[in-house]
Amino acid sequence: xxxxxxxxxxxxxxxxxxxxxxxxxxxxxxxxxxxxxxxxxxxxxxxxxxxxxxxxxxxxxxxxxxxxxxxxxxxxxxxxxxxxxxxxxxxxxxxxxxxxxxxxxxxxxxxxxxxxxxxxxxxxxxxxxxxxxxxxxxxxxxxxxxx
Amino acid sequence: xxxxxxxxxxxxxxxxxxxxxxxxxxxxxxxxxxxxxxxxxxxxxxxxxxxxxxxxxxxxxxxxxxxxxxxxxxxxxxxxxxxxxxxxxxxxxxxxxxxxxxxxxxxxxxxxxxxxxxxxxxxxxxxxxxxxxx
Numbered sequence: 001x002x003x004x005x006x007x008x009x010x011x012x013x014x015x016x017x018x019x020x021x022x023x024x025x026x027x028x029x030x031x032x033x034x035x036x037x038x039x040x041x042x043x044x045x046x047x048x049x050x051x052x053x054x055x056x057x058x059x060x061x062x063x064x065x066x067x068x069x070x071x072x073x074x075x076x077x078x079x080x081x082x083x084x085x086x087x088x089x090x091x092x093x094x095x096x097x098x099x100x101x102x103x104x105x106x107x108x109x110x111x112x113x114x115x116x117x118x119x120x121x122x123x124x125x126x127x128x129x130x131x132x133x134x135x136x137x138x139x140x141x142x143x144x145x146x147x
Numbered sequence: 148x149x150x151x152x153x154x155x156x157x158x159x160x161x162x163x164x165x166x167x168x169x170x171x172x173x174x175x176x177x178x179x180x181x182x183x184x185x186x187x188x189x190x191x192x193x194x195x196x197x198x199x200x201x202x203x204x205x206x207x208x209x210x211x212x213x214x215x216x217x218x219x220x221x222x223x224x225x226x227x228x229x230x231x232x233x234x235x236x237x238x239x240x241x242x243x244x245x246x247x248x249x250x251x252x253x254x255x256x257x258x259x260x261x262x263x264x265x266x267x268x269x270x271x272x273x274x275x276x277x278x279x280x281x
Contacts, residue, residue, distance in 0.1 A: 050224065090185070094183065
């Protein structure tokens with residue numbers, strides 16, 4: 001017999017974000033099978049401001065010179081590669097949990113970016129990209145004339 | 148998030164340094180690689196956001212502990228609109244075998260990656276035994 005709370009519509013709705021998260025997790029896991037990079041590696045956070053967005057990504061142990069960051073319209077693309085440890089012949093691994101290999105992340109921003117003023121810095125393994133909003137994309141205030 | 152980092156000093160009493168880890172912060176287990184070379188055991192850990200000042204490595208009896216503190220970041224006049232990773236402290240401990248020379252453990256952190264070199268003690272190193280002809 002069904003528990004009465006299962007039929008309670010309100011509590012079902014409370015579980016909805018959790019189902020969504022589970023579904024996303026499973027599809028991500030499945031998509032990773034035939035993809036040559038780890039889709040989780042470049043985990044990114046996006047901070048939105050009035051006139052720009054700050055994107056931070058945890059990328060420990062990357063040569064910043066080999067990172068490829070490009071901005072086209074409202075698309076930001078970060079790609080690069082993390083080299084494995086220089087292990088010589090005869091050395092053996094006990095544990096291997098860190099990701100290595102090529103990765104790409106593409107983000108869609110909520111505005112058109114000013115590609116010329118994009119700034120990126122890399123410190124303590126964290127990449128921070130500041131993408132300013134293009135002047136032409138900013139909202140214009142329209143004054144109301146009085147006739 | 149700014150409030151969170153401001154709360155930290157009040158939560159920690161200077162008289163009780165041992166309760167340093169009662170911080171209002173999440174604690175993560177850093178992923179590690181461990182491999183063995185001829186002379187050393189190398190431990191590599193990903194600790195993005197931590198640097199040489201914020202990482203503590205201790206060896207007590209035969210337990211090696213890595214602790215790292217990372218302050219949460221916040222950008223002025225910005226709000227977090229998309230989150231894939233969370234910022235927190237790092238903590239992981241390992242049991243050392245008797246073959247590690249505890250006095251000579253060396254640690255280097257660069258670009259958020261911690262490299263620990265655990266030298267093997269002299270008697271544990273691989274020795275080649277020369278075969279003489281009789």
